[in-house]
Amino acid sequence: MRPARARPKAGAPDLAGGIAMALTGRAAVLDKPFGTFTVEEAVVPEVDPGGIIIRQEMTGVCGTDAHLYEGRLFYLKYPIVMGHEVVGTIERLGPKVKTDSSGRPVKEGDRVYIIPGTRCGGTCYYCSVLLQPNLCLGAGGFGFRPYPDQPIHFQGGFADYQWLKEGTGFLKVETDAQTICALEPLAIATHVVTQYHFRPGETVAVQGAGAIGQLVCMVAKATGATKVIVIGAPESRLELAKRMGADVAINIEDAQTPAERVALVQKETEGSFGADVVIECTGVPAATVEGIDMLRRGGTYLVAGHFTDSGNVEINPFAHITRKNITLRGIWSSERTHFVRARSLVESGKYPMRDVISHVLPLERLGDAIEAMRGRYRLDGEEIRKIGIASAL
Ligand SMILES: [Zn+2]
Ligand SMILES: [Zn+2]
Structure with missing residues (x-):
């Protein structure tokens, strides 16, 4: 670490007298x-x-x-x-x-x-x-x-x-x-999670263990999810997601195929039907199909990982949307209300x-x-x- 460089103090008068120096x-x-x-x-x-x-x-x-x-x-x-x-x-x-x-x-x-x-x-x-x-x-x-x-x-x-x-x-x-x-990603996570109203006993699967995924786990738990499953890598990110509130972590370096991961998520849900809600936090287009496969029929899929264009993915509207009767929702940006709620979570010191x-x-x-x-x-x-x-x- 280098010593801090000298900087003018706020409002300090300069030598010409009285006027604040330019920063x-x-x-x-x-x-x-x-x-x-x-x-x-x-x-x-x-x-x-x-x-x-x-x-x-x-x-x-x-x-x-x-x-x-x-x-x-x-x-x-x-x-x-x-x-x-x-x-x-x-x-x-x-x-x-x-x-x-x-x-x-x-x-x-x-x-x-x-x-x-x-x-x-x-x-x-x-x-x-x-x-x-x-x-x-x-x-x-x-x-x-x-x-x-x-x-x-x-x-x-x-x-x-x-x-x-x-x-x-x-x-x-x-x-x-x-x-x-990380208040800004926490505000995004707050916006995302508050699009869904958890009922007691519900399970959420969170795809991705980056900052957004970790923080979505935290807000989901704080908002009433009974079981939070996180799917991602590497291990240190999954560990932190668990400390944030995830109950189950699935490491994609171990479960390497979508079919394996879908089966592992289903096994953790009531009747093995699938998660009530799945939240995409990966930014990888292919994760969308896998995430919908993790849902039970009638479940809700929230897409939160795409703030820039990462390409296309093929879906089957009959199999993935209509027959499955899902709610599919995108979430763009966040508002002051999400920042203020997120600040309360951070200032609580619980996380x-x-x-x-x-x-x-x-x-x-x-x-x-x-x-x-x-x-x-x-x-x-x-x-x-x-x-x-x-x-x-
Ligand atoms: Zn950001
Ligand atoms: Zn406007």
Whole structure:
């Protein structure tokens, strides 16, 4: 670890007297899909009167970041500074800002978490008529170049500072930075799981033991699932999923065929008919058919693992949907309500949230982190779960 670099203190008068010094900081810029990350120094814009500037403490590296590296979100513009799972402290507070997005009072120095989804401001058809803001026609995201009129460097979490425009949400948090770092995937998990209303005695199968899968296990248990089965690999991820609430873990390195895995899930369910609900958290198209096969007739299939385009899969509408009488549901993004509920779960201290992050790396190693996510989840010879980037390292 290098010693922390000297940075101007918030609001410190400069030598000319009275006016706050301009902040400068570093950002890891990706030039193009499959390109290179370069750490660039830049001046942070003045704080927006209705916004804040955050000094980054940790940003989670997400599977979606690996997909953005591969250019899989067709409407995204490059160069870009990615990173949408961001926790840090308030470095500069805009004069109009008194509270976070849930009404908690805030001051400079408070630890906050960014709610990355940006919306139109309540005027589009989905926001104003249908009341479905996650489908907002003007939606953008922090870490996805949300502000076209601003320089790119501080619009993502893989940087020393984050510049938030008025209207971008953030929550004050009462935990250490690493424990709250996975709040964004936990909010997704909360959105996903709350689409289903568990009745006593029900079984859920969770496909995938990555961060979303682990957190879906946690929220499913917290929300009333009686038995949670997780299907995934490697072992350390399954172990954490169990500590999060999974009752049964099926390792896909042992059960290597879909037929074996379907049989193992069925064996764990009432009458061996199959799970009441199956939640897809893999991002692998082929898992969809396998997941539907794990359901009992009349069950519910929730697809949560596809935030970018990973390709097609063949299904038989008669066998997989109609005769099986299933409910099939996609879940896009998440809303403030899911973030606030997720924050309550983390602040309860009941769950091993800190262990979701297995490795913490400096900004300069973002490229290595992305490579590990795209490959076999190994870094420096070690198995990884989720990597956090801490710019102070
Ligand atoms: Zn994410
Ligand atoms: Zn809208």
